[in-house]
Amino acid sequence: MGNDREHRIFNPRMECMSRDERAQLQSERLVQTVRYEYDHVPVYRARMDAKCIRPEDIHGIEDLKYLPFMEKTDLRDQWPFGLLAAPKRDIVRIQGSSGTTGHPIVSGYTRNDVDVWSEMMARTLTAAGCTPDDIVQVAYGFGLFTGGFGAYQGADKIGAMVLPMSSGNTQRQILMMKDLGVTMLCCTPSYAAYLGETVRDMGLDPNVDLKLKAGCFGAEPWTEEMRVHIEELLGIDACDIYGLTEIAGPGVSFACLEKDGMHINEDHVIAEIINPATGEPLPYGESGELVFTTITKTGMPMLRYRTHDICSLNPEPCACGRTTVRMTRITGRTDDMLIIRGVNVFPSQIESVLVGIKGVAPHYMLVVDRVNSSDTMEVQVEMTEEMFSDTISHIEQVRKNITDQIKSVVGIATNVKLVAPKSIPRSEGKAKRVIDHRKL
Amino acid sequence: MFVKQISVFLENTPGSLRELTHLLGSNGIDLMALSVADTQNFGIIRIIIEENSIDNALRLLRSAGFTARVNNVVCAVVEDVPLGLCKLLELIEETGASVEYMYSFLRSTGDRALMILRLSDQEISTQKLIDLGVQLTSQAEVNAL
Numbered sequence: 001m002g003n004d005r006e007h008r009i010f011n012p013r014m015e016c017m018s019r020d021e022r023a024q025l026q027s028e029r030l031v032q033t034v035r036y037e038y039d040h041v042p043v044y045r046a047r048m049d050a051k052c053i054r055p056e057d058i059h060g061i062e063d064l065k066y067l068p069f070m071e072k073t074d075l076r077d078q079w080p081f082g083l084l085a086a087p088k089r090d091i092v093r094i095q096g097s098s099g100t101t102g103h104p105i106v107s108g109y110t111r112n113d114v115d116v117w118s119e120m121m122a123r124t125l126t127a128a129g130c131t132p133d134d135i136v137q138v139a140y141g142f143g144l145f146t147g148g149f150g151a152y153q154g155a156d157k158i159g160a161m162v163l164p165m166s167s168g169n170t171q172r173q174i175l176m177m178k179d180l181g182v183t184m185l186c187c188t189p190s191y192a193a194y195l196g197e198t199v200r201d202m203g204l205d206p207n208v209d210l211k212l213k214a215g216c217f218g219a220e221p222w223t224e225e226m227r228v229h230i231e232e233l234l235g236i237d238a239c240d241i242y243g244l245t246e247i248a249g250p251g252v253s254f255a256c257l258e259k260d261g262m263h264i265n266e267d268h269v270i271a272e273i274i275n276p277a278t279g280e281p282l283p284y285g286e287s288g289e290l291v292f293t294t295i296t297k298t299g300m301p302m303l304r305y306r307t308h309d310i311c312s313l314n315p316e317p318c319a320c321g322r323t324t325v326r327m328t329r330i331t332g333r334t335d336d337m338l339i340i341r342g343v344n345v346f347p348s349q350i351e352s353v354l355v356g357i358k359g360v361a362p363h364y365m366l367v368v369d370r371v372n373s374s375d376t377m378e379v380q381v382e383m384t385e386e387m388f389s390d391t392i393s394h395i396e397q398v399r400k401n402i403t404d405q406i407k408s409v410v411g412i413a414t415n416v417k418l419v420a421p422k423s424i425p426r427s428e429g430k431a432k433r434v435i436d437h438r439k440l
Numbered sequence: 441m442f443v444k445q446i447s448v449f450l451e452n453t454p455g456s457l458r459e460l461t462h463l464l465g466s467n468g469i470d471l472m473a474l475s476v477a478d479t480q481n482f483g484i485i486r487i488i489i490e491e492n493s494i495d496n497a498l499r500l501l502r503s504a505g506f507t508a509r510v511n512n513v514v515c516a517v518v519e520d521v522p523l524g525l526c527k528l529l530e531l532i533e534e535t536g537a538s539v540e541y542m543y544s545f546l547r548s549t550g551d552r553a554l555m556i557l558r559l560s561d562q563e564i565s566t567q568k569l570i571d572l573g574v575q576l577t578s579q580a581e582v583n584a585l
Contacts, residue, residue: 390447
């Protein structure tokens with residue numbers, strides 16, 4: 001690809017050091033983190049003891065493969081504070097996301113962890129061209145979800161002017177963008193596309209009426225085609241950004257203006273690709289499950305955390321000057337997690353809601369689509385005699401009850417469709433629960 | 441006082457109503473009254489058939505994969521003249537009940553029409569209707585039609 005744009009780097013020392021030097025730094029930090037985790041998190045200590053591994057057995061990144069994995073279910077099982085390594089009084093922030101089987105997960109951040117995260121997001125925004133002269137519109141939601149605060153902290157660290165809009169209210173977003181002369185945008189890719197389409201619908205020409213130059217978009221899967229579409233719609237550089245609450249939030253990795261993979265902040269995390277079936281580490285270039293180990297976090301450090309995201313790693317130096325390893329776009333999941341409008345949804349969550357409602361059959365199908373750049377999810381539920389009645393108002397009440405309960409557990413609105421009994425295919429083995437019409 | 445009705449859940453898909461009528465018709469079950477209620481997502485078919493056929497109809501419907509239920513409705517007699525139905529509705533209003541739904545019998549009985557009604561608080565409001573002099577048709581009378 002390549003282009004002649006000026007590449008900005010927030011922390012050249014950390015982002016451009018030689019790979020040997022970085023491996024040394026990672027090794028030192030890993031040894032410290034393993035010792036710290038072993039001493040402070042009983043469940044992880046028990047897991048290491050069970051494998052007969054002592055902290056002193058870990059000498060550097062070459063020993064990473066001996067450490068046990070951590071999973072999203074660990075955060076649920078140790079809910080809410082069982083994985084905290086720091087005393088509660090040192091935790092200054094809680095962020096969270098939806099977890100499996102209807103249970104949310106939270107992560108506790110120390111002051112250090114918030115600073116690490118801010119640093120990662122400052123690097124992310126800088127890589128997309130952000131300077132103290134920029135005006136950054138944050139249209140990610142502010143709340144437990146890490147998007148809003150992450151983008152805010154990064155822009156704040158750079159010293160840019162931050163416009164914390166949060167999500168929604170599209171007309172007002174565009175009014176602010178235009179009148180304040182916003183130069184950078186942070187939101188989900190689907191919302192960026194929607195903003196772009198609405199700008200056009202309002203009769204505005206982004207290249208004339210807006211000063212927008214770039215955006216950092218993530219928190220949901222998207223394609224290269226979608227990226228190019230957003231660039232054309234808004235007349236900007238669209239950069240991909242990746243992250244997860246368990247590790248820090250957005251900014252764990254980010255695309256630079258070369259737009260050729262996402263640079264992983266390797267002085268803060270170690271990335272591995274494993275064979276999801278065997279757990280064996282795979283060499284660079286091979287596609288497998290992405291696993292992260294945090295090496296600077298103190299609140300809730302994660303060792304070999306399985307993301308269930310599938311991608312590959314590329315260690316080649318980038319034309320931008322960074323020497324950090326780059327991950328490809330996420331090409332799939334090893335589990336059945338769906339990301340709907342930035343929210344993690346597991347079919348098992350929907351199932352737990354349905355089996356909890358009297359008279360509802362546990363047979364269902366999720367039909368996911370993308371309409372006008374926004375994800376939609378239809379939940380098909382079979383009509384049973386217990387749910388059925390001769391009046392429409394009663395059936396609509398049943399339908400509303402299911403819709404409300406799904407919303408309270410999953411956090412997003414779905415369209416519940418009542419279908420005929422036995423019309424959802426039964427399966428002997430693993431039931432097919434999802435039909436995804438989105439073109440990703 | 442009441443008449444039995446079968447309600448059947450139908451998805452809004454082509455051919456589902458035809459399938460239902462074929463199933464009942466080919467088994468010799470005659471539809472005496474029928475209404476189709478539909479929403480954007482689904483429909484409810486409500487039918488009145490002879491009482492002796494109800495168990496058989498339910499069995500047939502359920503084995504063919506339909507969701508079906510039986511419930512009570514009111515069958516009221518109205519004069520088959522202009523304002524006949526209006527008079528009945530005035531009396532229902534007087535009882536304080538509301539009409540959940542209503543449809544008419546397919547068969548005519550001379551100068552009178554039969555209306556199937558589903559009322560709110562049906563037990564109480566039906567008794568009030570009788571007290572107000574509304575003529576109801578019993579299940580036995582319906583069976584004999």
